[in-house]
Amino acid sequence: MVEQKKIRVAVMMGGISSERDISLSTGRQILEALDPEKYEAFGVDSALMPGSQRAIEKGAGSDIDAVAEARIALAGSNRLVPVAQIVDTGSVCRPDVVLIALHGKYGEDGTVQGFLDLLGIPYTGSGVLASALAMDKSMTKKILAADGILTPKSVDFTARFGDWDRDYIEKEVEKLGYPVMVKPSRQGSTIGMTKVNTPGGLNSAINDALAYDEQIIVEQFISGVELTVGVLGNDEPFALPVTEIVPGHEFYDYESKYAPGGSEHIIPARLSEENTARAQQIALAAFKSLGCRGIARVDIILSGGEMYVLEVNTIPGMTPTSLVPEAAKAAGISFKKLLDMLIGLALEEGK
Template structure:
């Protein structure tokens, strides 16, 4: 029996969602094949939490836990941390140094995809289309006229490195731009401002399943709010339609672009990319490498549609990591 550490929590605004994802992995993991342990990673403590909610401290030097008179070590790590330090390469690099396999992509890919500006810049030469964008770093002079001339109105102001739509605003007038920039700076010291793409929003899961790169059925996002924000994602203010209501040839085109991005970046594990289809062309917004894994999350919905149960999805991730 392999010992699996399911890491969850994290240091960002997304920690609550991560705890939910991690607990879903814990409950669906095949207990006849794996000894599963929940590890909470927070700024002030790293602890293993047992079924009675008793906490045992994690030794960060070798990622072991003193538990029931023994030293508990782990064969593999299931990474369920959204945001930093699980999705930005820090935990990946840590486990690589310790020689412990883990289920997500490698540290370079995690750092790259977590940085929206860098990700889109790397993918552009491969013919992957994106919105028109304008970059700001904290301390830069803010020239609202130039920004609007570059990206137009409405536009989106986003923190460069954050998830779950924290800090994102849709800006419709020049007067709304500065408050939106201040809001984004609460999450990150780098900002990306993007032109509004008027089209169909879709989310595309790509995984390595049994050694083959597999694009899962596409999900169409129909938000009741102005865009797919936190409320739309987690508080039911959106419809997520899987498979998406798009023509078969468009499905093929989106699948090809999503798969291309996964291959170009030499990805491993799960990925979920967001696209907006404008005039029959998919434009990439971002790629998530630790997508939500709750029973209602998009990637598990897509896996279900593809006939892959959650126990199989999680088992596959661990099997590939151990290889």
């Protein structure tokens, strides 16, 4: 009997964004879960570029030597290699597929997707355009609005275009009505996001957001039931069960997402059958509108009978206790099976 060749999987993790630590944790847990009977798996840290001493973004750790912790975490059968080793077509580390576990800039924004396209290596998740659009909250809202999908009212400002007359900004934000959410337009995990209840807090919130991006978005704060819907598939995507999020704070912030006990996830969400179907339909519509593939998570808020899309995340958290894996488990899809599906979808798209 001929032994079936294992699929060589590179789990791309770490990177230089402010979500580096989250990515390393995600990558480690994916490597632990991948079936060794099916896959030859190893980690790739995209921060380990040849000769690179590029500073890791604010909030991501002290310096590039932080990868030493990842090497320790991955000690054993799993290796952590620099990106250069997957480029060489003759390398023993040239993968059949890349499972992207990067978060934030240079991971979710189309950068690494374009790099892998040039190398001709299939990868999990959305392509360059959908990744770039979904990472940019302002562009996401414009695309969704064009397809009739509701999002909270907002205004955006870009430093390079000289939009920074504070009196002008205050007047534009006043039209939305307080409270508002101030966010970097191209950042994930609610990093740099502030809820502003009165005009007096606007200036400080803008400065906080500017630490992460030159483009900011100020959005109407909508109070309601926070929902999220995972979507899987390429040409025939389907929605997972709806998850209701009960944050331990005023809104679903960084601490609510990642701190132990920071939030409660209720699956299935406490919705009527009609609203459950609506949330899933809206999630699918947003997924298709942006041109996503493979996997995404669509965050929605239900308020006053309306459903508003807050964000589309093309690389959602992928630990066993993350939102999409939890919803998949509720649908009878184990974490191992979910990873199998994502790899299969990537190879299917790469043919």
